[in-house]
Amino acid sequence: MLQILKRNPLAAVIALLMHLAILLFMVVGVDWLEKPVQPPSTVQVVQARVIDETKVREQVQRLQQDEARQAEAKRAAREQEEQRLAELKRQQAQERQHLAELEKQRQAEDRKREVAKKQRLEEEQRKKTAEQKRLQAEKEHKAAELKRQAEAQARKEAEAKRVAEQKKRQEAEAKRVAEQKKRQEAEAKKAAEEQRRQAEAEKQRKAEEARLKAEAEKKRQAEAAQKARETELLAAMEAEHNARERDRYILQISQKVVRAWLRPAGFSEGLKCTLRVRLAPGGSVLAVSVIRGSGNGAFDRSAEAAVLKADPLPVPTGTLFEQFRDINFEFDPNK
Known part of the structure; x- marks a missing residue:
């Protein structure tokens, strides 16, 4: 009751004034059964209205009921708000837990990608080293082949030169023998033969x-x-x-x-x-x-x-x- 009065002081004051008015009429002791004789006067009389105490109590009771309903509505609204806040906190906790699980999954995926990346880089380095070795071996093989061809060509040229020199010696020996046999006949042809020999040599x-x-x-x-x-x-x-x-x-x-x-x-x-x-x-x-x-x-x-x-x-x-x-x-x- 005190809480209702504290929340609605104006209604309490109105109710108190009504009770005081009723008490005042009771103390004055007005005789409601005898009609008063109105003395002749030129003063205008103000007609007063009697306040019904039952209606006053009903009005006070309705005010109290309204206040009680308002208090109950506020209490229900407060409980509903508390339930909504509790549900929101629960959802936030679930969301934080979900985000933490997603972060763990992302970190695990990052670690997997790093391992795969490292393995891929090692494989690329291994392939690169093998390719360099292959190219070096191919280069060395080509160099050896060129050297072998050059040596074969040199041997071929040396053999050709030896054969040519041997042939030349044989021809010279044959010529010397023929010239010795035909020295007398060739004396006249000596100049022409010498000229021919020089031309052949120049050729x-x-x-x-x-x-x-x-x-x-x-x-x-x-x-x-x-x-x-x-x-x-x-x-x-x-x-x-x-x-x-x-x-x-x-x-x-x-x-x-x-x-x-x-x-x-x-x-x-x-x-x-x-x-x-x-x-x-x-x-x-x-x-x-x-x-x-x-x-x-x-x-x-x-x-x-x-x-x-x-x-x-x-x-x-x-x-x-x-x-x-x-x-x-x-x-x-x-x-």
Whole structure:
């Protein structure tokens, strides 16, 4: 009762005034059965209305009931609010637990990706070492083959020279014998024979010079062809190395961006998009844009935000960096 009076002081005051008015009429002792004689007067009499105590009590009772209903409604509303807050706390606790489980799963997936990456890099290094050994062995084999061919050619030339010299000695010996036999007959022909011999020698000298020149040209062409093949092979090796390095850095960039990515609300598995990123030396991000979207605007914006958050990105140095000033790569957090 006191609580009702405290919450509604105006109603309490009104009820108190009504009770005091009733008591006042009772104390004055007005005789309600006898009609009073009104003395003649020019003063206007004010007609007073008798207050019914029963109605006053009913009014007070209705006020008390209204206050009780309001108090009950407030209590029910407070209990409902407390239940809603308790349910909200329970949902928040479940959400925190769910996020913790998702973080554990993400960390486990990151560890798996790191192990796979390390194994892949080791396999690439092993293949690279084996390829270098194969190329070195092939180079050594070609060098040995060229040396063998050169030695065979030298032996062939030496044998030809020996045969020519032997033939020349035989011809000279035969000529000497013939000249001795026919010295008297050949005396007249000596000048002509000498001239013929000199012409033959000059002819052989020129033929030998032409042969040596042709062999030198052939050797030069072979060396040039060999050098061109080696240059082409080195260029192919360098191009393959650059391609592997580019793929490696693109993979590192994609992995760093995925690690910096924050999963948007309502994310659906399987979404991916293609990003265009402009980089400065050192990997600073100058600009990022979506050139092929996933169909989900929130996902595309989260991918752009992940690139900016991952700044600076891993990039090579030297001339290979020119291939990373403006790159396109696929952002796929499901890999």
